[in-house]
Amino acid sequence: xxxxxxxxxEAGTSIATVSYVLNNKTHEVSEATRQQVLAAIERIGxxxxxxxxxxxxxxxxxxxxxxxxxxxxxxNPVLDQFTYLLAQSAEAAGYHLLTFTHNDDNWExxxxxxxxxxxxxxxxxxxxxxxxxxxxxxxxxxxPFVSFGQAxxxxxxxxxxxxxxxxxxEAVHHxxxxxxxxxxxxxxxxxxxxxxxxxxxxxxxxxxxxxPVRDGYIQRGEQDEQTGRDALAAWLALPESDxxxxxxxxxxxxxxxxxxxxxxxxxxxxxxxxxVGHDDVxxxxxxxxxxTTVRQPLAEISxxxxxxxxxxxxxxxxxxxxxxxxxxxxxxxSCGAGR
Amino acid sequence: xxxxxxxxxEAGTSIATVSYVLNNKTHEVSEATRQQVLAAIERIGxxxxxxxxxxxxxxxxxxxxxxxxxxxxxxNPVLDQFTYLLAQSAEAAGYHLLTFTHNDDNWExxxxxxxxxxxxxxxxxxxxxxxxxxxxxxxxxxxPFVSFGQAxxxxxxxxxxxxxxxxxxEAVHHxxxxxxxxxxxxxxxxxxxxxxxxxxxxxxxxxxxxxPVRDGYIQRGEQDEQTGRDALAAWLALPESDxxxxxxxxxxxxxxxxxxxxxxxxxxxxxxxxxVGHDDVxxxxxxxxxxTTVRQPLAEISxxxxxxxxxxxxxxxxxxxxxxxxxxxxxxxSCGAGR
DNA sequence: CTGTTAGCGCTTTCAC
DNA sequence: GTGAAAGCGCTAACAG
Numbered sequence: 001x002x003x004x005x006x007x008x009x010e011a012g013t014s015i016a017t018v019s020y021v022l023n024n025k026t027h028e029v030s031e032a033t034r035q036q037v038l039a040a041i042e043r044i045g046x047x048x049x050x051x052x053x054x055x056x057x058x059x060x061x062x063x064x065x066x067x068x069x070x071x072x073x074x075x076n077p078v079l080d081q082f083t084y085l086l087a088q089s090a091e092a093a094g095y096h097l098l099t100f101t102h103n104d105d106n107w108e109x110x111x112x113x114x115x116x117x118x119x120x121x122x123x124x125x126x127x128x129x130x131x132x133x134x135x136x137x138x139x140x141x142x143x144p145f146v147s148f149g150q151a152x153x154x155x156x157x158x159x160x161x162x163x164x165x166x167x168x169x170e171a172v173h174h175x176x177x178x179x180x181x182x183x184x185x186x187x188x189x190x191x192x193x194x195x196x197x198x199x200x201x202x203x204x205x206x207x208x209x210x211x212p213v214r215d216g217y218i219q220r221g222e223q224d225e226q227t228g229r230d231a232l233a234a235w236l237a238l239p240e241s242d243x244x245x246x247x248x249x250x251x252x253x254x255x256x257x258x259x260x261x262x263x264x265x266x267x268x269x270x271x272x273x274x275x276v277g278h279d280d281v282x283x284x285x286x287x288x289x290x291x292t293t294v295r296q297p298l299a300e301i302s303x304x305x306x307x308x309x310x311x312x313x314x315x316x317x318x319x320x321x322x323x324x325x326x327x328x329x330x331x332x333x334s335c336g337a338g339r
Numbered sequence: 340x341x342x343x344x345x346x347x348x349e350a351g352t353s354i355a356t357v358s359y360v361l362n363n364k365t366h367e368v369s370e371a372t373r374q375q376v377l378a379a380i381e382r383i384g385x386x387x388x389x390x391x392x393x394x395x396x397x398x399x400x401x402x403x404x405x406x407x408x409x410x411x412x413x414x415n416p417v418l419d420q421f422t423y424l425l426a427q428s429a430e431a432a433g434y435h436l437l438t439f440t441h442n443d444d445n446w447e448x449x450x451x452x453x454x455x456x457x458x459x460x461x462x463x464x465x466x467x468x469x470x471x472x473x474x475x476x477x478x479x480x481x482x483p484f485v486s487f488g489q490a491x492x493x494x495x496x497x498x499x500x501x502x503x504x505x506x507x508x509e510a511v512h513h514x515x516x517x518x519x520x521x522x523x524x525x526x527x528x529x530x531x532x533x534x535x536x537x538x539x540x541x542x543x544x545x546x547x548x549x550x551p552v553r554d555g556y557i558q559r560g561e562q563d564e565q566t567g568r569d570a571l572a573a574w575l576a577l578p579e580s581d582x583x584x585x586x587x588x589x590x591x592x593x594x595x596x597x598x599x600x601x602x603x604x605x606x607x608x609x610x611x612x613x614x615v616g617h618d619d620v621x622x623x624x625x626x627x628x629x630x631t632t633v634r635q636p637l638a639e640i641s642x643x644x645x646x647x648x649x650x651x652x653x654x655x656x657x658x659x660x661x662x663x664x665x666x667x668x669x670x671x672x673s674c675g676a677g678r
Numbered sequence: 679c680t681g682t683t684a685g686c687g688c689t690t691t692c693a694c
Numbered sequence: 695g696t697g698a699a700a701g702c703g704c705t706a707a708c709a710g
Contacts, residue, residue, distance in 0.1 A: 001457070003687055014697040019689055027690090030695055047455035051399060052687030055390045056702050062437070067423050075416055075621040084406050088440050096458070098401070099436045101427045116386035118340070119435070224625070282414040286563070342703055353681045358705055366706090369679060391703035395686050 011040035064120035077281040085302035144312040167294040167327035168201030171276040175246040184217040184244035186231035228257020246274035274335035289333035341385045350379035403459035416620040424641035483651040506633040506666035507540030510615040514585040523556040523583035525570035567596020585613035613674035628672035
């Protein structure tokens with residue numbers, strides 16, 4: 001592999017000069033020598049050794065990103081997509097993603113090792129929760145990081161997040177615009193950051209529109225299809241005039257459960273019952289009817305995360321202001337054409 | 340951040356001695372000084388700078404892994420899972436995964452850059468196909484890599500793969516053992532490496548068992564639910580006595596299509612029709628009935644891939660012998676209790 | 679057994 | 695405008 005020395009010899013200059021044409025924007029090099037060096041580089045196919053460069057600059061141009069846990073046979077299309085987009089955004093900014101894994105027991109060691117050996121320049125953490133120990137740890141060590149997702153209201157740290165309340169609000173507005181007045185929601189158990197945000201979006205919008213949230217309109221459950229089925233059963237158990245004509249689900253998977261159960265109960269989704277999901281995960285566009293859903297702006301988020309991380313890494317700014325990005329309602333057929 | 344110099348000063352030795360206790364297995368250091376150094380390291384919380392180490396060893400301890408393409412709103416739980424396990428296996432071997440992205444146009448530049456700048460020590464490539472240009476390119480450049488998946492029969496390169504034929508053979512055996520004689524298969528369009536392997540497993544086993552593969556028993560289609568639905572429709576169109584009593588699908592998603600359509604046609608899966616899927620993707624254990632399926636040995640594969648890559652990276656072996664790993668049949672309820 | 683020293687490949691002062 | 699040289703933090707001959 002050719003080094004900078006080879007280029008210098010080939011171009012008949014010193015290695016310093018080669019280095020100058022390679023990167024020193026301010027340092028002037030005569031056009032003649034510049035061309036000479038460029039030609040030499042081209043001729044021998046030289047590319048600077050990143051490792052050497054990084055050692056000298058004491059950086060790595062690597063962003064650490066912990067894999068979300070797949071152990072429980074679950075899946076998380078949103079995070080898969082996010083990770084992919086994050087890799088892209090990082091690359092666009094001259095970084096690469098170093099993905100690593102850890103479990104509940106050893107996570108601190110893993111982060112600690114990555115930091116102390118200077119393996120990465122910073123971290124991106126996702127899948128956050130209240131009292132998230134990783135965020136607490138990173139705030140404590142003052143190592144550069146940005147979070148996709150919030151933690152405790154009082155904690156001051158840089159994050160980007162989807163404006164969950166806004167997204168669901170938009171969904172509810174859409175349903176109201178379609179003529180619905182009896183709108184229900186099925187969410188996650190209390191205590192989830194994004195789950196609560198989405199629920200608040202529902203509650204706020206209903207309140208502002210002067211629509212009642214009747215008893216039983218709010219159902220909760222884990223992240224699976226069954227939760228949607230159970231919710232529908234509960235709604236069906238209400239007096240007929242009280243039953244919701246439209247429902248919004250905290251995720252697509254739960255919306256799928258609602259739809260399946262509705263079909264089995266003889267309802268036609270899109271006509272008898274409007275359903276809105278959340279996340280626009282793969283395949284929901286192929287459901288029958290295609291699912292109207294709230295799509296998180298993952299591409300924008302991943303870009304914002306990287307953009308926010310850069311000044312922190314270069315030490316320009318300790319804690320940039322957090323930022324919520326608005327999701328977008330993707331209207332398909334599951335809410336029909338209105339009442 | 341403390342460096343080796345700080346440790347040396349703290350321990351009252353030379354930096355060489357510190358380096359010796361840190362890693363030179365053969366070089367003897369007196370127990371007294373060793374303890375001294377260890378204590379100093381502990382005291383100041385020193386960890387060797389990976390970058391400096393790597394520069395000196397001209398290595399990176401990074402394995403490049405290109406993200407599978409998620410652009411088309413599809414998902415690939417198998418590769419998600421594999422990537423996660425690969426990261427784990429890499430870590431166990433002292434490596435980390437550098438994940439990167441590329442598209443059909445720029446892939447060569449991306450690989451070239453990664454290689455020439457010595458960003459990674461080697462690659463793992465997955466999602467391979469016949470005439471795979473990435474494999475061709477990597478064979479050509481002689482840069483260390485191992486593939487999860489095969490390419491052209493004539494190409495000599497290191498790979499690990501699932502023994503697709505074996506897995507489906509096991510599934511068919513299982514069905515035969517349950518008393519089935521009329522077994523059909525729905526696969527991918529001709530030309531897919533793993534699709535063809537799985538189909539061959541079916542054909543071979545049927546032939547050896549002396550069972551006929553009737554007209555229409557082999558259905559094909561893309562990787563979606565509809566393919567399964569179409570297949571079932573085709574089988575239902577056969578004369579009643581010719582209809583398959585059991586079917587194996589090339590993937591779980593297609594099996595799900597078969598099951599849904601079967602239910603809609605009034606069949607009870609597990610009693611009227613046995614269904615076997617492939618891959619054991621998340622959620623299929625929660626189907627009704629739970630899907631019997633062939634699970635690829637992804638953990639073993641990821642370990643084998645890393646194990647195979649190591650000697651190649653260290654230049655010990657250019658092309659280790661490829662290796663097929665047997666999948667495992669996960670028996671659940673979708674084949675019932677036998678006829 | 680321990681220390682001195684020469685790099686790994688690059689960037690960047692500091693002279694010329 | 696160009697080059698010599700001093701590191702970045704570490705490893706590994708080579709002496710002693």
